[in-house]
Amino acid sequence: MTTEDMFNKIHDIVLADRRVKIREIANIVKISTERIQNVLYETLGMKKLSARWVPRLLTVEQKRNRMTTSKHCLDMFKRNPKEFLQRFVTVDETWIHHYTPETKEQSKQWTKSGESAPKKAKTVPSAGKRMTTIFWNSRGIIFTNYLEKGRIITGQYYADLLDRFDTKLKKKRPHLAKKKVLFYYNNAPASSAIAIANWSNCCLIHLILQNILQNLALCDSIYFQT
DSSP states (O other), X not given: OOHHHHHHHHHHHHHHOTTOOHHHHHHHHTSOHHHHHHIIIIISOOOOOOOOOOSOOOOHHHHHHHHHHHHXXXXXXXXXXXXXXXXXXXXXXXXXXXXXXXXXXXXXXXXXXXXXXXXXXXXXXXXXXXXXXXXXXXXXXXXXXXXOTTOOOOHHHHHHHHHHHHHHHHHHOGGGTTSEEEEEETTOOHHHHHXXXXXXXXXXXXXXXXXXXXXXXXXXXXXEEO
């Protein structure tokens, strides 16, 4: 077996099983583990990485829908980049942790001569958290909403939220009042998808639905008339 043939064989083994161990490759090819390491890292330019946590794994159909929507948005961007960025409104949700850290002055303690300074652990943001929904476009944040303590997220909650957003949008972005806004909601849960679809203040022009974790959820974009 030539050196190139050996490189190709090692490459094929790795491509067939991305989790294969160096020891297992060495047993198949009949060379040392050190040589295998050199081939993988130096010759093939490969490295072994741990799997990264993601919210969910998409199906082939969901990936195809995302690709179609992305291409459509790209076409609109190419026709008029400035207009597209002004009309493109994104909304996403995140948990914001809040706590009151102890100040340096508050942490002072009396010590005797020769005693070391007191120690304290780094503050952990565990006092509380709030669900925050943020709407923004290329010019900045349009509307930020903090979920009230004890309130449950329902379709009615999202309907009320969208009404308040619509008011803020017309106030902060008056130039969009008579234009079709490109509304991007990344992985909206089922409750918000249904609320948006039934929103009385918007005229849906294009709606893509997909099934995520067996729940009806809005895909990446909705177009509505403000």
